[in-house]
Amino acid sequence: MELTTVKDALTIILNNSEEFGIEEIEFMHSAGRVLKENIVADRDFPPFNRVSMDGVAFSSKAFNEGIRKFKIEGIQAAGSKQLTLKNEHHCIEAMTGAMLPNNTDVVIQYELITIENGFATINLDTVKKYQNVHLKGLDRKKNDVLISKNTIISAAEIGVLATVGKSKVKVGKQPRVMIVSTGNELVEVTETPAEHQIRRSNVYTLVALLEKLNIKAETSHILDDKDTLQTNIQSFLKDNDVLLFSGAVSKGKFDFIPEVLDNLGVEKLFHKVKQRPGKPFWFGKKGAKTVFAFPGNPVSTFVSCLKYFYPWYNKSIGLNFESKHEAILNEDFYFKPNLTYFLQVKLNQENGKLLATPIAGKGSGDLANLIDSDAFLELPHNRSNFIKGEVFPLLTYR
Amino acid sequence: MELTTVKDALTIILNNSEEFGIEEIEFMHSAGRVLKENIVADRDFPPFNRVSMDGVAFSSKAFNEGIRKFKIEGIQAAGSKQLTLKNEHHCIEAMTGAMLPNNTDVVIQYELITIENGFATINLDTVKKYQNVHLKGLDRKKNDVLISKNTIISAAEIGVLATVGKSKVKVGKQPRVMIVSTGNELVEVTETPAEHQIRRSNVYTLVALLEKLNIKAETSHILDDKDTLQTNIQSFLKDNDVLLFSGAVSKGKFDFIPEVLDNLGVEKLFHKVKQRPGKPFWFGKKGAKTVFAFPGNPVSTFVSCLKYFYPWYNKSIGLNFESKHEAILNEDFYFKPNLTYFLQVKLNQENGKLLATPIAGKGSGDLANLIDSDAFLELPHNRSNFIKGEVFPLLTYR
The missing domain is CATH 3.90.105.10 (Molybdopterin biosynthesis moea protein, domain 2)
Known part of the structure; x- marks a missing residue:
């Protein structure tokens, strides 16, 4: 079967955005x-001519007539009704945030005046009309x-x-999202797994990734049984806008998700993407319901959520969905398969440039490697050699 | 009075970090x-030798002896106890995530084999030991x-x-933070202000800035009355680790905060910083209690929280507190006063570079201008001309 390219997969997903009200x-x-x-x-x-320095307010006309020593008539406080200067040769002390008193048009700050015996002396040769006044409606x-x-x-x-x-x-409104894990090997976080078991972790990772979008998702676990899956998923489809699955979408004997979704009338829009990790990714729709079935490896689920669910949500909610995040590859890197490769990288800033240094992990099962890195650099398929200094799209998660 | 430089102010603040348990x-x-x-x-x-492809598991020794057609003994599912291959010339179907069956050491994926009548034929000339097996403890x-x-x-x-x-x-543990507004000009968000009044907004901005650090702060409003201030602040000091004030720290007649804090035994560590906006910023300590008294203009409060409270919190909580965020100035800019200038900028990414374009606002009272920008670029004092292409420290808030 021909794999869907990453670009086509994203286009299909974006063409299937939804509104949630x-x-x-x-x-x-x-x-x-x-x-x-x-x-x-x-x-x-501001809603009025606002005093922007603590000081005294007076009339520039009086100042220009040569007056430098002004009798203080009162205090105009912030939050008080506007005072009116009664004598145009007087002044009013006026506080930052206050209304400029009537009959005044300049404020000089305390630092530039001398106050003695109820008089303010202005130690300046010139003043400007509306000096230290933030005019009504200016902003x-x-x-x-x-x-x-x-x-x-x-x-x-x-x-x-x-x-x-x-x-x-x-x-x-936020979408109602149900995150579903499958797989008989999974036990709860509070349990001690037997040798052949592991703890459930992908659903919690997804919950945390969705929390960053302010989505409060619910989670559920279903055992690898076709009838149980079908009953549960049918009910989830009814009550949610989005289902996110992790696992059971590949070629395994118990990978029932594609078949069960098909049985429930969810239309497959693609299955398997030309990428690593996350190749077995399945995406489909039933009416306004959207189903992302991510592969079960932790890194596959993680990067697929960032690459596909995030922009789908952003477009659905009305945001700009075309990420312009890019970073500069900081070491030569070689990747042979003809797949888009999501390279785990550590980010550093240097002189306003964003540098991405590869963090070698042990593949899509290596959850702990996500701790040591900050982002994925998206290296295009059809190439094998990626050169230090080249710029590639970036998916950050911190 | 000599102003404290931005650098010294930050050093004093970082030297006064606290632990919250x-x-x-x-x-x-x-x-x-x-x-x-x-x-x-x-x-x-992984906790066991884990199958990493859906396919069949067999012994490489048998394969190297020339066997290509293996009778299928059973299925090793993920989450099932480890099976044991009974006949070394047979194989076991094995699923991704499953334990590698005993007596097998290679897995070949379904894509490369043919299954007919209970036999799997391997269409390969060579196999590698532990092919498609993720070895125990490898990650x-x-x-x-x-x-x-x-x-x-x-x-x-x-x-x-x-x-x-x-x-x-x-x-x-997170610090207990009380955010206090003062000023008789302020009314609640749900009220309609009279002409000389405005709505309370800085405390809510600060709450939202602290929410980004996962701190749930409380807020309070106190009128400009010295006794009321003193009583309330005394009680806030008792019940909180940090007090954040907005306003009443400058030269106004009703700027009682520094005096009241002094009366309450809060030691002033500096007052007035060589910066715009936010010059009247006051910082002090009383034992393990920390007081940030920001100027009341919206942009002053906003940038001071980013520049001073954020790194103080980061150091206190054990994080790296030296921000290495920088951006490239994207237009020439002129600023004459000998003050560190926090320039509002819009950020753009271009080829892995972060470009900062100045967004002219109407000064520290122009709250709405924060909407149109993303960050502040910190332009040093002692200079007036800032040239396109130069790199400066950045304080982002989106």
Whole structure:
């Protein structure tokens, strides 16, 4: 059977993105979520002519008439109603964040004045109109769009949401995801495996990879029995938007997943990709339900989630899904098979450049090697020699 | 008063890091936390000679004696106890992940054999001993350290924790942090401010910045009244490891924070830093309690948290605290004052290089400008002209 290229596999997957709808949540729970409305300024920013230094406010006209010593009429505090300067030859002390008092148009900071006996003396030859005043609407105008729809909400956006009073905010709903492990060799983390058994780990790795996307996935384990698989998967398909499998997609006697999915009417869009690790990857759809069946080796599952599920999710939720992450190969590397190779690398920054050094592992079963590396460099098929200094696409996971 | 340089300020802060102790938590809640024990292999990885292709297992000795057609004795499934080949001229079907059957030492995949009437014919001239067998202990040996203490736990670590049965794991305790806003001009997010008021936003920005470090901070607001401040801050100092303030640290008439902290016995380690924005930054200690009093302008608070609190926390929790993030300035830039300038930039990747393009904002009050940029480039004081192509330290926040 002809293998699907990595490029074609990704295209098929992206052509099968889905929308999950919109929900309104508390703004303080929205970090990491994707905004689904434009956020506009509810008033000018700043909303008034704002004092930007602690000092005294007075009239530049008076100053230009030669006055340097101003009687202090009062104090304009931040959070107080706007005062009015009564005598144009006087001044008002004014604090950062306060409204500029009426009849004043310049603020000079305490560092440049002398205050004695209720008078402020300005130790300057010239002042500029609106010096140390942040003018109303200078930053943004009322109704300006401050944050566009389809932005990931981070700390900066949280601050703007607070400022404009968006205590509730519309965000993209997350997909309901069920992560399923199969395989009779697997026991629970809390159990001690017999010699021929190992502990279940891929589902937890996937949960953690999805947590980074703010998706709370559920997990399940099914033994290698065709009827049990079929019953369970049918129910999972009903209750979830996405199923992620790890294992049972290759040529083994107990690799029932493709057959069972076929029985349940999930259409296979491809099976087996021209890549290492992760060649037996199976992808299919049933209506709006999406099924990623990753191979069971830990590194295969890991890299396939990054390479395929992440961009599928990003496109589905409305984000830019074309990763422009790249890094510079830092050592010559040789890989003979005509497969896209996901090379494990350690990243270093040097003079603004991102360098990727290969970390030799023991293949797709070597979970511990993921600890020593930070990312995968995607080396194209149809080539064997990869030269230090060349730039390749990068999939980071830290 | 002489300003503290950015370098000296950071040195003082790092010299005042603290330890918060260790706690044991469920491994599935540990993503983003810092590991406080070495994680060792509980047995060899793999724990047995593991079949790595679906196919048939037989004896290479038999093959080398000329046998090509092997009677199939049985099936060795993953998760089944090890079978023993009874007749050395026979074979056993063996699945990926299974134990290699006794008396066999090679596995040939289904793609390269023919199975008919209970016999497997090997269509090869030579086989190698342990072909398609992942040997016991090849990846890691029992008691090897797989994850070192003081590693941030990510998806890869979660997988390894599961594999070795660490259902509970020791991590660094997080500091108890109280974030305090002051200022009579501030109203709640759900309120409509009067003309002279604005909504409270810095505390929420700080909460979100600390969430990225997996710290759940509390927030509080205190009006600009010296007695109220003193009573409240005294109680916060008792119940928290860290206080973060935003505002009331400059020269204003109501900037009571430095005085109140002094009254409460918090020792000032510096006040005012040679930087823009964020010059009025105040830092102090009382015993093991640490107080960061950031200036109240949104951008000042934001960048100071990234530049000072983040590395302080990283050092305290046991991580590498010297950021090596750098980026390449993508346009000439001029900044005259003799201050370290935190320039807001938009980041782009190009051929493995990280380019930083200045995003002109309207100063430290322009919160909305944080939306349009991704990071701050740290331009040193004592210089005014910064040239396209130069590399500078970077503080990212997305």
